[in-house]
Amino acid sequence: MARGYDNYKNRADLISSFGRELTRRSGSSCELCGASGVSLSVFEVPPVKVEPESSDCVFICGECREQLENPKKFRNSHWRCLTDRVWSETGSVKILSVMILKKVSLTESWASDIIENVYLSDEENEQVERSGI
Numbered sequence: 811m812a813r814g815y816d817n818y819k820n821r822a823d824l825i826s827s828f829g830r831e832l833t834r835r836s837g838s839s840c841e842l843c844g845a846s847g848v849s850l851s852v853f854e855v856p857p858v859k860v861e862p863e864s865s866d867c868v869f870i871c872g873e874c875r876e877q878l879e880n881p882k883k884f885r886n887s888h889w890r891c892l893t894d895r896v897w898s899e900t901g902s903v904k905i906l907s908v909m910i911l912k913k914v915s916l917t918e919s920w921a922s923d924i925i926e927n928v929y930l931s932d933e934e935n936e937q938v939e940r941s942g943i
């Protein structure tokens with residue numbers, strides 16, 4: 811049975827508790843742009859599930875987070891860094907990269923060229939459609 815996270819603080823605490831595992835997985839560098847020596851935080855890939863899991867999260871730097879959370883700060887050129895991330899063996903990194911490149915591809919053909927070559931399962935495609943990014 812799923813445990814309930816009835817307030818935001820519990821959920822936020824739980825998500826930040828993934829930090830140790832994600833530090834190891836990421837090698838302490840941003841899982842999107844590769845920045846190292848910067849502070850990293852846990853980002854849940856949308857749409858978020860009732861029960862957060864580290865496998866649905868990506869460890870990212872402040873710059874990537876700001877662009878994702880604030881559409882006014884979103885700069886297409888920053889996301890060139892995702893060219894090889896779409897091939898990541900970490901599912902959450904791959905799918906978040908596709909979500910972002912899909913948005914970039916609305917105006918940039920280099921981004922459509924990349925995502926055209928990426929294979930996604932039906933389930934992953936649906937997640938991308940519902941992401942809201």
Ligand SMILES: [Zn+2]
Nearest residue numbers: 840843871874
């Ligand atoms: Zn980054």
